[in-house]
Amino acid sequence: MDDREQQPARRFTLPDAEKERRLQDVRARLHVDGPPPPAERGGGWLLPALFWTALIGLGTLGASYWLANSKGDTTFQVVADGSLELRMGRGGHYEVSGAVGSVPIQFLVDTGASVTAIPRHLGERIGIRECPAIGFDLSAGNEPGCCRKESFRTANGTAEACVARVPSLRFGPFEVRNASVAVMPGIGDQALLGMNVLKHFSLVQEGRRLTVSPAMVLR
Incomplete structure (x- = not known):
């Protein structure tokens, strides 16, 4: 019988460094490129701010028109x-x-x-x-x-x-x-x-x- 057959079977093990390298490689392959989540997008507050600014401006103009025409602009x-x-x-x-x-x-x-x-x-x-x-009005003309x-x-x-x-x-x-x-x-x-x-x-x-x-x- 061959001496190698008489030796106990050895488990297949990898060094820790090699395990970490292979794990990182798997993670890199699983990564899907795409847009960042909404919370991470730069300038995401700008459009809502512009919308509310425009809405407030229109409301102010409408209120001014209503006050001038409904409540009375009586200048002559x-x-x-x-x-x-x-x-x-x-x-x-x-x-x-x-x-x-x-x-x-x-x-x-x-x-x-x-x-x-x-x-x-x-x-x-x-x-x-x-x-x-009884009597007349004796007031002066002025x-x-x-x-x-x-x-x-x-x-x-x-x-x-x-x-x-x-x-x-x-x-x-x-x-x-x-x-x-x-x-x-x-x-x-x-x-x-x-x-x-x-x-x-x-x-x-x-x-x-x-x-x-x-x-x-x-x-």
């Missing part, structure tokens, strides 16, 4: 021919700044009112006083006349007020002299520009704009 403009252009404001109304006497006031254009109305505190401030029961009591129908029923003459009433670029005004309680801080003043002007509405032009010159 005097055009080349001397006409006044008003922009529709809140609730579909037109507003214009002006003054009664020398006191500034904001007017609401009210074509349904026969007489221009001012709040009571404004009447007191410019010196309007109640007329005597000061308000006395106020005669009258009753007015309003949306809330009948209201007691009084009517007086004012030397000057202004709105926009226009002035009306010796206009009658109703001094009324309960109308807040805003005055109503009624038809006794507006009848002297031409009113043309187009869309959300109202053009006021002088129809005659008052002296």
Whole structure:
């Protein structure tokens, strides 16, 4: 019998270094090239940031447009021919700044009112006083006349007020002299520009704009 057959069988073993080399080689063959996972991509935040920036910008523009048209941009403009252009404001109304006497006031254009109305505190401030029961109005031409009591129908029923003459009433670029005004309680801080003043002007509405032009010159 051969001496080699009498020796015990030896197990096939590799050095540790060779094992590690072969393991790394297997791992390299199993690697699949492809795009890195989303978390590892450089600049992955850029597109979402641009999207939200654009969305916020559009929202800001939309809010500005809504505020200007729904809540009322009531600035007025005097055009080349001397006409006044008003922009529709809140609730579909037109507003214009002006003054009664020398006191500034904001007017609401009210074509349904026969007489221009001012709040009571404004009447007191410019010196309007109640007329005597018997007698004549002895007020000078450059000061308000006395106020005669009258009753007015309003949306809330009948209201007691009084009517007086004012030397000057202004709105926009226009002035009306010796206009009658109703001094009324309960109308807040805003005055109503009624038809006794507006009848002297031409009113043309187009869309959300109202053009006021002088129809005659008052002296």
